[in-house]
Amino acid sequence: MRRRLLLALAIAGWAVAGSDALAQINPLASWNDGAAKKAIVDFVQRTTTDGGADFVPPPERIAVFDNDGTLWTEQPVYFQFAFALDRVKQLAPQHPEWQSREPFKSVLTGNMAGLVASSEKGVLEVIAATHSGMTTAEFARTVTDWMANAGHPRFKRPYLDFVYQPMIELLAYLRSHGFKTFIVSGGGVAFMRPWTEKVYGIPPEQVVGSSDVVKFVMQQPDKPVLMKEAKVEFIDDGPGKPVGINRFIGRQPIFAFGNSDGDQQMLEWTAAGGGLRFMGLVHHTDAVREYAYDRQSHIGKLDKAWDEAVRRKWTVVDMKADWR
Template sequence: MNFTRRFTLAGLLAVLLPVSATVAQVDSLPSWNSGSARQAIVDFVGRVTREGNPDFVPVPERIAVFDNDGTLWCEQPEYFQAAFALDSVKAMAPKHPEWKQQEPFKSFLAGDRTALAEQGEQALLTLVTAAHSGKPTDEFSKSVADWFSTARHPRFNRPYNELVYQPMVELLAYLRVSGFKTFIVSGGGVEFMRVWAEKAYGIPPEQVVGSSGVTQYQLDAAGKPSLLKTAKVQFIDDGPGKPSGINMMIGRRPILAFGNSDGDHQMLQWTMAGSGARFAGLVHHTDEVREYAYDRQSKVGKLDEAWDEARAKGWTIVDMKQDWKTIFREKP
C-alpha cells in the first residue's frame, strides 16, 4: 500500500469514526425522541469522554447522581415507599390491638381519610415509622421484597417495581458504558431502595444514597448478631440534605445530576457550582395519558423553584410527553 493510499484511508477513518461513535451513542437511547434534550445529553457525554477535548474528565471523576422518585420511576399518586408503609401497617394491625384506640392508627385503620388528613404530616410520619422500625434489617428487606411481589399500582395494575422509566434505564446504561459511575441520591429510605435498585437500574446497593434511620447492633439468645431498625432518624437525604449526603457517602462532586422536583434543587445547584463541564437535568411530567402531568401545584414531586432556575440558566428539561417514545418498560 503506497503512502497516498494510506493517507487517504487514514483521513476517511478520522472522519467516519466520530460519526460511528455518534450513531452508537444515539442508538444507546432508543426510547428517546430526537430533540434538544437527547442531543444535550449526547453532546455532554461526548465532550467529557473525548481525550484531548478541553472538557475531558478522567474516569474516576465521572460521577452521575439521580433522584429516584419521579426521576427514575413513577411517584404518583403517592410515593411508593409510603404505599409500602401503609400496607405494612394494615398487615401489622392484628398484632397491635391497641392501635384501634390510638391515633393516627385508629383513623387510618377505619379508613377515615378526613380525620387522618386533619392530623397532618406527622400522622403519616408516625405510620411510616411504625412500618419501618422494630425489625432486624434482614427481616425488613424481606418484607420489602415480599411486598413488591404482590402489591399493584392502583392505576396501572402492575407491580410497583415495573414502573421504572425505560428512557432513564437506557441513560444509566449509556453513562456507565461511557465510564460514569451512577448513583441514586434520594429522599427515600436507603434500606428500602437497596432491596430492588440493582435489578431495576443496575445500580448496586453501595451506590444508593438515601434517608436512613439509626440501627442498633444486638445478639439474640443463640449469640447471632443482627442490626435492629429503630424509630430514631439518622439522616434525611432530601433538599439541602442531598449535597451533604453526596459529600458524606460519595466524596466527589458529581458532574451530572438529574432530578424532577424542588427536593432535587440543591443537588442540581451544587453539581453545577463545580468547575469544568457540568450537566443538570430535570424530568418534567407532562404526559397525563401515559403517566401523569404535574409541576408547581403538586403535593407529590412539586416542581416550582427548580423549574424556574433550570429555565433561567439553561439546564436541560426533559419533557416526558415530547422527549420519550415510551414511558415504562414493556410488560415481561
C-alpha cells in the first residue's frame, strides 16, 4: 500500500512540476474563458509588469489559499475528520472503554446522528484522542499510510485524487510570476504537511493551519522527539486566519482564495492592504462532478462571505461554469 502511495505522490509531483512549466505556455488551461479567469490574469499581469502603476515587488507577492473546499473536496465531511473516525476504529482495541463512552460509541457503531449530537465538544474529543500520544514523525507516517489506504465514500477513489486541477494550475501560474504560495487552513497543520509539497508544490514551511501543543521530549539518550499532546494550541479559522498569517508568514497577502464563511476574515485582511488586491471564492455548483452547496451546508457554508463578495465585487468562481 505504501508503494502505491509513493507512486501516486511521484505522479502528483510530476504533475506539479509539469504544471509549473506549462503555466508559461498555456496558463489556466482548465479554466473556461470568462470573468473569473480574466480577473486573475489581469491581476497577475498588472502586479508583475515592471514599471507599471500596480507593480508589486516579488517579496511582497504573497498568495494565500484555504485548503478544504478550495484546493480539494471537503464533502461529505472534512477529510481530516474522516481520518479521525478511521483512527477511532483502529485504536478501539486499545480502548475497551470506548465501547460504552460517547462520542466514541457512536463512531464505532456508525451512529453519525449520535456523533452530531455530541456537538463540537464531542468532535474535539475525537480529534484529541486520535491526533495525540505520538511523536510528530509517527503522526506523519500515520497520515501517509491512511492516504494510501482510505478512499472517498462516494467516488471510491483515494483522497489525494480530489484536488482541483484548475487550482493546481492557478498555483503554478502564480509561482511562474514570482508569487509565493501558502496554504492557510482551518485543518490541522500536521495533517497537511506530509503531502502538500508533492500535491500542490507548497512546502511544509508554507503551510499554516490549526495546531496542537507539541512538547520536546528526550525519549532515550541522545534521541529527542517532539510529542503531540491532546491540547489545542491555535485554531486557524475565521478571525484566526489573519492572526495566523501575521504570526507565521509576516506579510499581508495581496492574493487570497477561499470558499466559505471561515475564509471571510482572511479575504477582508487581504483587501485591507494598499494597492491592487485579489480576493476570490470558489462556489460549489457542480453536483455531478463534485457537490453543489452554499448557504445551508454544514460543511463549507458559504453565506456571509458570499454576500460580502457581492457587495465588494470580489471574484466568485462558479465551479460548474468556470472550470472545464
